[in-house]
Amino acid sequence: MIKTQHLRFLVSVVDYGSATKAAERLHISQPSISAGLKALEDELGGALFDRSGPANRPLTLTPKGQGFYRRAIEILGICESAHAEFSGNPVQEKKLVLGVADTISKDLIVEAIRSFESNEAGTKLNLWEGSVSRLESWFSHKRVDVILSNVGSLMPNEKLLWREPLVAVVAPDHPYISTANVISIRDLTEYPFIHRSNCELDPLGRARLKAEGVKLDARARIESESLAFELIRRSKKFTLAPESLVPSDLVSIKVSGLEVERSIGLRWQEGTSLQMIAALSAAIEQKISKHEAIVNDEL
Structure with missing residues (x-):
């Protein structure tokens, strides 16, 4: 049995x-x-x-x-x-299961959820965090109602919330900083690279590196974001990461010639309450950092 x-x-x-x-x-x-x-x-x-x-x-x-x-x-x-x-306690409250990519700012998520829950007191929000591939699996199996993750060509049940560039991340005393706020794509060969397992360097970005003859000197392949950033704090190594993910004590530098960005948005299952989607979207948009490339006016 x-x-x-x-x-x-x-x-x-x-x-x-x-x-x-x-x-x-x-x-x-x-x-x-x-x-x-x-x-x-x-x-x-x-x-x-x-x-x-x-x-x-x-x-x-x-x-x-x-x-x-x-x-x-x-x-x-x-x-x-x-x-x-x-037990005499049938579930009557509304429920929303939200999947969140693990490379999205934790401060943003915490504040957005707090805002959503205060405005939607009758809705029970369950949060599932995971890699982009894990979110896709949960979504395809209908384990989550909504995901906050990378979005591509927008479908009917998707909404773009913001775009942000991929930047070089270094310690405050790194030599890159002496070159002002921008380095060239070829400068990326000068110091050891930390490869984040969740790196958002898409095929277009890899093609640009190859076209410029740039081969990153990867000295570490790290799954934990916190460990990757801690290694950067204690060395002359650098990584590439979305701008909003950069800790406040590290420095982000634009990379001329790379021009890679990620698009973050919501995707939801067919039949999900559009009222809840609107409330969740509003809560997130209110908390998006002013330093991110907000595209709401274009939507």
Whole structure:
């Protein structure tokens, strides 16, 4: 017999990207998660995850596993609703699950959520933070209602909120600063580079580097934004990052010839309340830093 606990294990592993992270969120041991998933697969008579690749590769669902994952979400939702009804506490409040890219300013997010919750007291806002790829996965599986992330060619259910350039980030005593507030794309070869795993350097930016014969001297590949910036504070290394992500004690420098920017906006599921979208958009727009390239007048 399938256990709901094992369904929760499955959903958590997919949502958080690994058994280790799922165990941390559920406050249980990683071996318990793995044992539960094995028991679930034994009960189903087939594999939920594709384990044919290298051991360090992120877990991915098999085609049948993807279908069962969606069913698991439905089953757990029904169980939660049934429990609430039996307890005499049926959920009546509106709920909005917001996914936020982990490279967006934390101060902006905190202030925007505070503003939204004060103006929409009847709405329960759940926040999920993750990488852009993780947000896309959550969105495609309808685990989140709205995402605040990179937007490209705008679709009907998208809204552009701001654009901002990719800048060089250095310590206050870095030699780049002596060249005023702008360096050339070729100057990027002079000092070691820290590659952020979430780097927004798009194909166009990489093509410009290649066209100029610029090869970045990557000395570190860092997943944690805080570690990347701490390394910059203590060395002559630099990184490339969106302007709004630069800590106040570090310096951002424009790179002439690179001209890469990211576009941040909202994307929402079909059927999401447009009133809530408008309220969320307004809350974010109110908190956008004056230093960012705001394009609201153009929308």
